[in-house]
Amino acid sequence: MKILIIEDEKPLSDSMVEYLAEEGHLCEAVYTYFDASEKIGMYQYDCVVVDINLPDGNGLNLIRLIKSQSITLGIIIISALNSLENRIEGLEIGADHYLTKPFHLAELNAHLKSINRRISYNGNNQIIVNEIRLIPDEHKAFVHDLEITLTKKEYELLLFFISNKNKVITKAGLAEYLWGDYMDLADSYDFIYTHIKNLRQKLLKKGCEDYIKTIYGLGYKFELN
Amino acid sequence: MRLLNKITLNLLAISLFSFLMGMMVFYFMLRQQVDQNINLELSKRALSISKVFDDAHSSSSQTTNLSDTIIITPITQPRVAERFSDTLLLNPETNKYSIYRQHGFVKTIHNQNYYIQIFKPLEETDRLIIRIVILMNILVVMIILTLIFANRYSSRQDWKVFYDTIRKINNYDVNTHEAFILQNSDIKEFEDLNRVLFTMTERIKNDYLNLKEYIENASHEIQTPLAIINSKMELLLQSGDMKEKQYKTVADAYEASNRLSRLNKTLILLAKIENRQFPESKPVNPIIMINHQLESLEDLIHAKKIKITKNLESEVTLQMNHYLAEILLVNLIKNAVRHNIPGGELILELSEISLRISNSGPPLQMDPQMLFKRFHTSSASPESLGLGLSIVQKICRMYGFSVRYSYENNLHCMQVDFAKG
Numbered sequence: 001m002k003i004l005i006i007e008d009e010k011p012l013s014d015s016m017v018e019y020l021a022e023e024g025h026l027c028e029a030v031y032t033y034f035d036a037s038e039k040i041g042m043y044q045y046d047c048v049v050v051d052i053n054l055p056d057g058n059g060l061n062l063i064r065l066i067k068s069q070s071i072t073l074g075i076i077i078i079s080a081l082n083s084l085e086n087r088i089e090g091l092e093i094g095a096d097h098y099l100t101k102p103f104h105l106a107e108l109n110a111h112l113k114s115i116n117r118r119i120s121y122n123g124n125n126q127i128i129v130n131e132i133r134l135i136p137d138e139h140k141a142f143v144h145d146l147e148i149t150l151t152k153k154e155y156e157l158l159l160f161f162i163s164n165k166n167k168v169i170t171k172a173g174l175a176e177y178l179w180g181d182y183m184d185l186a187d188s189y190d191f192i193y194t195h196i197k198n199l200r201q202k203l204l205k206k207g208c209e210d211y212i213k214t215i216y217g218l219g220y221k222f223e224l225n
Numbered sequence: 226m227r228l229l230n231k232i233t234l235n236l237l238a239i240s241l242f243s244f245l246m247g248m249m250v251f252y253f254m255l256r257q258q259v260d261q262n263i264n265l266e267l268s269k270r271a272l273s274i275s276k277v278f279d280d281a282h283s284s285s286s287q288t289t290n291l292s293d294t295i296i297i298t299p300i301t302q303p304r305v306a307e308r309f310s311d312t313l314l315l316n317p318e319t320n321k322y323s324i325y326r327q328h329g330f331v332k333t334i335h336n337q338n339y340y341i342q343i344f345k346p347l348e349e350t351d352r353l354i355i356r357i358v359i360l361m362n363i364l365v366v367m368i369i370l371t372l373i374f375a376n377r378y379s380s381r382q383d384w385k386v387f388y389d390t391i392r393k394i395n396n397y398d399v400n401t402h403e404a405f406i407l408q409n410s411d412i413k414e415f416e417d418l419n420r421v422l423f424t425m426t427e428r429i430k431n432d433y434l435n436l437k438e439y440i441e442n443a444s445h446e447i448q449t450p451l452a453i454i455n456s457k458m459e460l461l462l463q464s465g466d467m468k469e470k471q472y473k474t475v476a477d478a479y480e481a482s483n484r485l486s487r488l489n490k491t492l493i494l495l496a497k498i499e500n501r502q503f504p505e506s507k508p509v510n511p512i513i514m515i516n517h518q519l520e521s522l523e524d525l526i527h528a529k530k531i532k533i534t535k536n537l538e539s540e541v542t543l544q545m546n547h548y549l550a551e552i553l554l555v556n557l558i559k560n561a562v563r564h565n566i567p568g569g570e571l572i573l574e575l576s577e578i579s580l581r582i583s584n585s586g587p588p589l590q591m592d593p594q595m596l597f598k599r600f601h602t603s604s605a606s607p608e609s610l611g612l613g614l615s616i617v618q619k620i621c622r623m624y625g626f627s628v629r630y631s632y633e634n635n636l637h638c639m640q641v642d643f644a645k646g
Contacts, residue, residue, distance in 0.1 A: 009449055015456035019463070080448035102452035102486045105459045151524050168462045172483035179521070194528045218462070218476040 001046040001116050005029045006036040006062065007078065008055050016049065019105040020112065033057030040066055047074035047115050052086060060090060067094040074115030078103060104173035110163040129162050130224065131208055143206035153178055154199045161212065161222035170219040196220065229380050233373055240369045252358055259350050260326065264309050267328035270343055278334050296342045314344060323348050386410035390419055397426060399433045400499060437496065444493045451486050458482065491612045498619045503546040511575060512537050514551055518558045530568045537575040543643065545624060553620045556613040557582050557639055564637065583638040593630045
């Protein structure tokens with residue numbers, strides 16, 4: 001996927017580029033409103049990651065500009081301002097997701113993956129990882145073509161793991177992905193532990209290999225060799 | 226004691242004291258005047274009596290009693306000069322002693338010295354004086370009372386502004402968004418007081434707003450560096466070529482910076498609720514939200530084998546910001562699940578007037594009042610920020626709900642009363 005990253009903080013931009021490049025995306029980074037509008041006019045992208053507060057302009061205007069050229073293009077807003085109006089306005093004018101800084105790269109990646117699925121398969125798609133097959137639109141999961149019944153959270157968890165396969169997934173990143181901001185996340189870690197235990201059992205029962213590795217003190221990794 | 230009462234009492238004490246003193250002085254002065262008057266009269270009579278004697282040719286050596294009020298005593302030695310004094314005499318009619326003014330003088334008739342005493346009863350004049358004093362008393366008391374009541378009434382009018390100011394200061398909340406307006410007064414001191422108070426509250430409010438703005442700006446500015454730190458560490462964790470010890474170090478640092486991010490986000494939320502930055506409100510159906518939350522916690526409820534009892538009235542709607550309503554319910558329900566014991570109970574009751582969420586659990590080890598304090602957490606869950614109930618309280622306060630905690634029958638109960646309270 002070809003991604004344009006519009007973020008004026010260079011170190012943050014670099015991190016995103018590095019993480020997403022490892023996932024096989026083609027990333028370009030610009031740091032100003034002016035450069036961004038120029039790039040959008042000249043090249044085609046599959047997805048744009050845009051910061052709302054740019055030194056020389058408002059990211060929301062960029063989104064309007066992008067949407068006037070291509071409807072299907074995916075847009076993710078990242079902003080330090082978590083104001084509801086901004087969020088609503090951003091989503092209304094066509095953004096797919098709104099992430100509040102600081103966010104987890106794994107979460108950004110998961111959102112990009114879902115955008116990728118939307119634009120490349122027109123939603124009619126499935127994700128296949130070895131013996132596991134997911135149908136995102138129907139929230140269904142199969143192992144060796146046998147359907148496994150997952151709760152909503154277990155399903156989201158599995159999708160998140162697969163989107164970030166072979167990456168270290170931190171517990172904090174998982175908690176935020178599953179429950180969003182603003183929860184007192186006290187013993188959300190216990191919650192995660194419970195979810196992962198159940199998910200793992202359900203997968204193993206259907207003869208799935210044990211891909212979910214625990215990384216002590218830190219989180220988990222969905223490891224495919 | 227109210228100032229008005231204090232002033233009235235002072236006034237009363239001072240006027241009573243000065244009145245008593247004045248009355249005493251008045252009495253003695255009146256007394257003196259009357260005595261002088263009588264003395265004058267007695268002198269006149271003495272003169273006329275002398276004349277009578279001079280004209281008479283009597284040479285009696287006996288005491289002559291001209292009337293009740295004259296005693297003439299022949300004396301050998303000339304007495305001291307004439308004098309006035311008070312004396313008691315037996316009144317033959319009433320057979321009682323009563324007070325008389327006496328004038329004694331010496332008269333020489335045919336070389337014989339006589340000591341002559343004439344009297345005038347004082348009883349009548351005494352009565353008169355007492356009557357005058359009593360009348361004066363009544364008059365003065367009435368004047369004082371009238372003055373005090375008039376004074377109280379007019380003072381109360383004048384102090385009205387002052388009491389109004391006090392009431393307003395008492396109710397002053399730097400967080401409210403209402404203007405602090407004091408009543409005008411035509412009294413300079415009160416005008417001064419109001420002006421000083423007004424400038425003071427304005428200054429406090431401005432300082433407070435500046436500080437708040439500063440904190441908010443700081444919180445927002447912190448977000449970006451935090452985002453950089455987090456993303457860099459996430460990358461570092463992915464690199465995979467670290468020793469276990471280094472890994473552990475990075476993991477700890479990552480954990481801490483995540484905690485900081487969450488904390489910051491929550492504090493920004495709290496500040497926003499305080500600033501009423503969630504104005505749009507619409508009818509919210511709490512039941513849908515409650516069910517949604519229970520669903521999202523379903524796995525954990527199942528894992529803890531918690532028994533859920535729902536008693537929800539279906540017609541309830543709340544006029545609230547959707548987002549805040551959700552945060553409120555999430556925090557309450559999640560708390561009830563989190564602090565529940567395995568195999569415990571979770572009871573949800575919703576009615577027009579209140580929402581009650583109860584859960585099983587051992588009694589609290591701390592003061593229930595501390596529950597709503599920021600950053601107050603039980604040491605058992607270090608990941609907790611201790612802000613959940615603080616958020617709940619803030620949201621409730623914003624909508625005029627009241628939230629309280631109770632513990633009975635081994636159930637912790639959080640109750641939100643929707644009526645203003």
